[in-house]
Amino acid sequence: MEDRFVYADNAATTPIDPRVLEKMMPFLTTEYGNASTLYALGQSSHLALEEARRQVALLMNAEPGEIYFTGCGSEADNLALRGYLHSRQAKGKRHLITSCIEHHAVLYTAQALEKEGFDVTYLPVDRDGKVRLADLEAAIRPDTALVSIMFANNEIGTVNDIAAIGALCREKGVVFHTDAVQAYGHVPVDVKAMNIDMLSISGHKINAPKGVGALYIRKGILVEPQITGGGQEKNRRSGTENIASIVGLGEAARIKRENLEQEMTYLRGLSRKLIDGVLRMPQTILTGHPTDRLPGTCSFCINAIEGESLVLRLDMNGICASTGSACSTGSLDPSHVLLGIGLSHEISHGSLRLTLGKQNTEEDVDYILERLKDVVDVLRAMSPIWKA
Amino acid sequence: MEYSKKVMDHFAHPRNVGELPDANAVGMVGNQKCGDIMKMMLKIENDVIVDVKFQTFGCGAAVATSSMATEMVKGKTVQEALTLTNKAVMEALDGLPPVKVHCSVLAEEAIRAALADYYQRQGIDPTPYVGVIPACDDAHEHDHGAREEE
Numbered sequence: 001m002e003d004r005f006v007y008a009d010n011a012a013t014t015p016i017d018p019r020v021l022e023k024m025m026p027f028l029t030t031e032y033g034n035a036s037t038l039y040a041l042g043q044s045s046h047l048a049l050e051e052a053r054r055q056v057a058l059l060m061n062a063e064p065g066e067i068y069f070t071g072c073g074s075e076a077d078n079l080a081l082r083g084y085l086h087s088r089q090a091k092g093k094r095h096l097i098t099s100c101i102e103h104h105a106v107l108y109t110a111q112a113l114e115k116e117g118f119d120v121t122y123l124p125v126d127r128d129g130k131v132r133l134a135d136l137e138a139a140i141r142p143d144t145a146l147v148s149i150m151f152a153n154n155e156i157g158t159v160n161d162i163a164a165i166g167a168l169c170r171e172k173g174v175v176f177h178t179d180a181v182q183a184y185g186h187v188p189v190d191v192k193a194m195n196i197d198m199l200s201i202s203g204h205k206i207n208a209p210k211g212v213g214a215l216y217i218r219k220g221i222l223v224e225p226q227i228t229g230g231g232q233e234k235n236r237r238s239g240t241e242n243i244a245s246i247v248g249l250g251e252a253a254r255i256k257r258e259n260l261e262q263e264m265t266y267l268r269g270l271s272r273k274l275i276d277g278v279l280r281m282p283q284t285i286l287t288g289h290p291t292d293r294l295p296g297t298c299s300f301c302i303n304a305i306e307g308e309s310l311v312l313r314l315d316m317n318g319i320c321a322s323t324g325s326a327c328s329t330g331s332l333d334p335s336h337v338l339l340g341i342g343l344s345h346e347i348s349h350g351s352l353r354l355t356l357g358k359q360n361t362e363e364d365v366d367y368i369l370e371r372l373k374d375v376v377d378v379l380r381a382m383s384p385i386w387k388a
Numbered sequence: 389m390e391y392s393k394k395v396m397d398h399f400a401h402p403r404n405v406g407e408l409p410d411a412n413a414v415g416m417v418g419n420q421k422c423g424d425i426m427k428m429m430l431k432i433e434n435d436v437i438v439d440v441k442f443q444t445f446g447c448g449a450a451v452a453t454s455s456m457a458t459e460m461v462k463g464k465t466v467q468e469a470l471t472l473t474n475k476a477v478m479e480a481l482d483g484l485p486p487v488k489v490h491c492s493v494l495a496e497e498a499i500r501a502a503l504a505d506y507y508q509r510q511g512i513d514p515t516p517y518v519g520v521i522p523a524c525d526d527a528h529e530h531d532h533g534a535r536e537e538e
């Protein structure tokens with residue numbers, strides 16, 4: 001096939017939807033009022049802010065008043081973990097349960113809380129990347145304040161049994177936070193049906209801009225602000241609101257809600273084709289759960305070649321992809337997710353993640369398969385450990 | 389992290405890549421656990437490296453440093469090749485990102501391992517000439533730099 005450009009790293013970030021940009025533009029130009037002011041210009045920002053809040057809430061079946069905008073998904077995770085644990089420590093609840101394959105926004109925050117004296121349990125996951133309910137149940141203690149388990153994993157795409165985890169936490173009287181940055185707008189999320197108490201999202205994974213996120217906090221849950229100041233977002237997150245980006249996030253949520261089922265079906269079809277094609281190459285495996293996975297996430301390990309070389313060569317062919325190999329992490333170890341699902345260092349070095357988005361086409365997948373095969377052949381030919 | 393133009397050129401168009409069936413000096417360093425393996429194959433006649441080929445499993449810098457190292461020893465005497473340093477390989481590539489410096493070390497070691505094999509095949513103890521080639525763990529002084537992720 002003729003050279004083309006294929007963006008297949010939609011788990012890293014997504015392009016802004018033109019409709020989102022259009023909705024944002026007035027707030028980057030003429031509608032620059034501060035939402036906290038009394039005059040009409042400020043009120044226009046305020047109304048836009050509240051409409052975005054409503055849209056974001058609708059896509060997760062929350063109340064608008066339970067949505068708190070933040071500067072990114074990482075900030076939402078930090079606010080949930082630090083804010084909630086700090087609010088509970090006076091009550092003697094100093095224990096946090098999370099999993100070993102969380103995004104670093106949760107993992108490093110948990111480690112920082114450990115340094116502050118909180119107790120953290122890092123649950124293992126099974127070979128598909130799911131937290132086992134029995135492990136969670138066994139880890140819950142009388143002083144457990146919070147359980148934070150990601151909705152869907154960003155590297156392997158595995159979707160956890162969130163409703164079951166939520167039900168267990170509710171039954172045990174433990175607050176449940178989930179990092180849904182990769183899930184929100186990609187699979188159905190319902191905070192009420194799934195008994196979720198706090199949930200993090202990020203704009204740039206759903207065709208809204210980078211640098212905007214939100215935390216859903218169920219009514220009645222106390223979270224100490226991590227940024228104090230002018231008292232915006234009902235005191236939970238101070239700072240003059242980034243109206244344009246928040247409006248973008250709201251519009252992106254609206255579009256995703258309208259198209260969720262259709263997009264899921266479309267992406268599942270594309271992914272099926274891509275996964276089948278890659279697995280037809282010898283000595284390749286799929287990582288993550290075979291079926292309970294994000295519709296657009298295709299992650300593999302390709303034996304006898306190294307992930308960074310693979311990504312660089314795909315880039316030379318116009319294909320954007322990513323890897324969790326050690327060479328990409330700048331350390332001796334491959335990603336904690338690949339090791340967490342029990343893969344050896346040897347296998348993990350050949351990790352490749354292709355994440356499809358709604359802008360990708362069948363032709364894109366054909367092109368990826370064609371070029372990937374060439375690249376793998378070239379790299380295996382120069383690999384001293386390749387044995388056909 | 390960004391690679392220089394030279395690194396990308398050697399990565400995209402590796403020089404002297406492949407196998408060398410009539411090699412009389414072969415060295416392999418690194419291991420799959422660490423994520424880099426380099427195999428150097430030299431054909432040495434009258435103490436001169438008349439041909440060289442490499443095979444590498446590893447990242448962009450691993451491929452580029454092996455490629456550059458083969459160019460730097462081709463046509464050289466064994467004595468000259470023994471003076472090759474990782475620093476020289478790095479400079480020839482217009483530098484490497486700090487987390488990738490270990491790749492140039494591995495390239496130097498791969499050449500030395502091949503030369504050790506050359507001495508050994510003649511019944512000569514290579515240690516006085518090539519020194520001790522470290523095992524994977526000490527060879528890899530990876531910087532634990534900040535991880536970029538999404």
Ligand SMILES: Cc1ncc(COP(=O)(O)O)c(C=O)c1O
Pocket residue numbers: 011072073074075077103105150152153154179181182202203204211212213537538
């Ligand atoms: C699972 C997960 N959590 C958190 C984040 C952080 O979000 P942000 O980039 O908006 O800080 C990401 C990706 O960036 C992610 O994939």
